[in-house]
Amino acid sequence: GQSLEQPSEVTAVEGAIVQINCTYQTSGFYGLSWYQQHDGGAPTFLSYNALDGLEETGRFSSFLSRSDSYGYLLLQELQMKDSASYFCARGGAGNMLTFGGGTRLMVKP
Amino acid sequence: DAGVIQSPRHEVTEMGQEVTLRCKPISGHDYLFWYRQTMMRGLELLIYFNNNVPIDDSGMPEDRFSAKMPNASFSTLKIQPSEPRDSAVYFCASITSLAGLNTGELFFGEGSRLTVL
Numbered sequence: 001g002q003s004l005e006q007p008s009e010v011t012a013v014e015g016a017i018v019q020i021n022c023t024y025q026t027s028g029f030y031g032l033s034w035y036q037q038h039d040g041g042a043p044t045f046l047s048y049n050a051l052d053g054l055e056e057t058g059r060f061s062s063f064l065s066r067s068d069s070y071g072y073l074l075l076q077e078l079q080m081k082d083s084a085s086y087f088c089a090r091g092g093a094g095n096m097l098t099f100g101g102g103t104r105l106m107v108k109p
Numbered sequence: 110d111a112g113v114i115q116s117p118r119h120e121v122t123e124m125g126q127e128v129t130l131r132c133k134p135i136s137g138h139d140y141l142f143w144y145r146q147t148m149m150r151g152l153e154l155l156i157y158f159n160n161n162v163p164i165d166d167s168g169m170p171e172d173r174f175s176a177k178m179p180n181a182s183f184s185t186l187k188i189q190p191s192e193p194r195d196s197a198v199y200f201c202a203s204i205t206s207l208a209g210l211n212t213g214e215l216f217f218g219e220g221s222r223l224t225v226l
Contacts, residue, residue, distance in 0.1 A: 032213070042220055043152070043217050044217070045213075045214040045215065045216075048213030095140050095206065096154065096157065097154070100151070102152075
């Protein structure tokens with residue numbers, strides 16, 4: 001079964017801020033990555049946290065708390081083009097990534 | 110630099126036929142991964158290679174599936190015989206061990222959408 005849990009759907013309005021949470025199993029954990037996937041496209045890398053704290057990349061930020069086995073992706077100043085699926089992925093040995101089920105984000109005008 | 114290249118992009122075949130999916134990783138990347146994506150099961154890791162050697166194939170669903178990597182620039186995923194439940198998007202991804210654990214970034218191809226009738 002899935003070793004990562006994230007909400008299946010989130011809806012927000014343009015210009016707003018949205019947070020997508022992810023909890024994971026700790027066994028063999030190296031770090032937490034986030035990917036974006038538009039319909040019909042390939043997953044593309046957004047960010048990565050190996051240590052506790054916040055990583056900021058433009059409008060997107062990602063947070064990790066290893067003690068809580070928890071992370072989140074924060075999207076600010078939402079735009080229509082941000083409508084996509086967002087996946088958290090747990091890094092493990094051998095550069096293996098195990099993906100969560102994905103969160104479908106719908107941005108409305 | 111070209112990204113990960115997969116072919117075919119789309120394939121429609123009939124149950125029982127053999128399907129071969131192909132992948133060319135990014136030059137210099139020594140890890141190659143095959144993932145399958147469906148609505149029901151999400152993104153599943155099927156198998157991955159390091160320096161052309163299969164490391165973990167525990168995700169391969171059954172003996173009908175096989176994967177090879179004869180050299181550093183080419184890998185195949187074969188399904189024989191194919192079944193309707195194999196319908197999915199199959200992604201190939203690659204990474205260099207030099208970055209790997211420090212970046213958490215896999216580079217994905219555009220995927221091969223397989224439909225088995």
